[in-house]
Amino acid sequence: MTYKTLVKISKDLAAGDYSSRELTQDVIADIKARDSIYNSFISVSEDLALRQADAADARISAGTADILTGVPFAHKDLFCTQDHTTTAASKMLEHFVPPYESTVGQRLLSAGAVCVGKTNMDEFAMGSSNESSYFGVVKNPWDLMAVPGGSSGGSAAAVAAGLVPAATGTDTGGSIRQPASFCNLTGIKPTYGRVSRFGIIAYASSLDQAGPMCQTAEDAALMLNAMAGFDEQDSTSVQLDTPDFTADLNLPLQGLKVGLPKEFFGPGLNPQVAECVMTAVKQIESLGAQIIDISLPNLELSIPAYYVIAPSEASSNLSRFDGVRYGFRCDQPQDLMDLYCRTRAEGFGTEVKRRIMVGTYALSEGYYDAYYVKAQRIRRLIKNDFARALAQVDVIMGPVAPTPAFDLGSNTKDPVAMYLEDIYTLSANMAGIPAMSAPAGFVGGRPVGLHIMGNYFNEAKLLNIAHQYQQITDWHLQTPATNPAKGA
């Protein structure tokens, strides 16, 4: 099945070229044989997957199959899966078996998709390199010395390695787009509220949004069709009809207005990454788009404001891990305070504890206005910047990250250096707008993504642009086996 798209697998299943059971068995055997190289999976759900595959085969025979019926995928291990461990890549939840399924998971199951396992990630989705996982670092299939990006690094590596055709991810500050960029995938963070957060372990609730990580824009549109939709169980889910995200894929780009914010091309951006992005922009211009220089003046403030808001919300969300109701509990607690403090000290990793402490401090008496409220005011300035820009242009383009994937271990000693890597992705979460990454070339054999941001609920436009770009380029068809750096 290696590197077959969802569209191709769906056609093969419908034609009876192989059954979902055969495919699922192959996929799981492949993960078992090859994932020791990448460490992209935390667990494989073989029994559940085979049951889902059998049900899918029955639907295909009965002629009641949807397009994703029988198609394998993997979940980031942040999505609760009923009867299968969900760890958030933390010792805290190492043995946690959720009693319910996330809404996204339920929707994919209803569509007949087959979940083969749970992918590695930064612990509680806090990180940009997948190096904070309790279950070990993930290696980038394009270059085993490089990080896959984070926090959805396992999902990215699993798809890039050809282990699964698609995976779910979540994006709080870039966690779908940056690993998609680092691993040559097409990944989209939808508009805040488009996809239900119910059953996804919360990091920063006003920023978190789930989306697909795929090989093509067309596949991403199909996955998003299944994942998106209003959910009563998520109080911030937006009550809007979900369009067919594949409907606009073939629209021409004639007359499209593309904004290039000067702040995305300033000092700090690797010149070769800039070249890849500008080449892609020129190709989109050749399809009839008009390129317009714009400005997002408060972009730089997205880093400090994000690193107040996200840790503050995390410190609140993660207060539920108390060693009483579920998850890890320390041995021999002396009293209740000791139970809480040691359970959390032993159950959480360093980066998670650091963010909890930053958030606790920012929310504490005497600092709340100077930090949390100030950050929320800056958040509005960032939203206003996008509103002004998107009144003038249809979409905004730029790089996803300042560099291609960096070396494993190169940023782990200095959290601030790691945070600065998020400069181009954070602002879309702050504003809540949809944003995606699509493959746009290579620097030193490591992939580079094109960042496309658009107006609220306009995911279809982003996917349309990425799909049209993928009709005239073949970056998205490159696989690590054909990595130019390896001379293959």
Add this chain to the structure above:
Amino acid sequence: MALENADIDKIAILARLQVTPSETSDYANSISSILSLIDQMQQVSTEGVEPLSNPHDASQRLRKDEVTCDNQREAFIALAPAAQDGLYLVPKVLD
């Protein structure tokens, strides 16, 4: 803003995290550098700007106050690290 070890000890208690003496300075250093990054926010005036807590400026949607799912006490209690007779066990709170 630079944090002292004593500040870390205070934050750790508020956050219900045990921090060992050997970890305290590391946290003080790394969190101080994060706070210097955060302090860049003070460069810009936000006077008259309303705080934004939800990207759509939406408020919490409420539902009717009625029972919408069955009691799942057994399923939830089964997840507890320590439970007895359908109750969560914790160290003794009152003497």
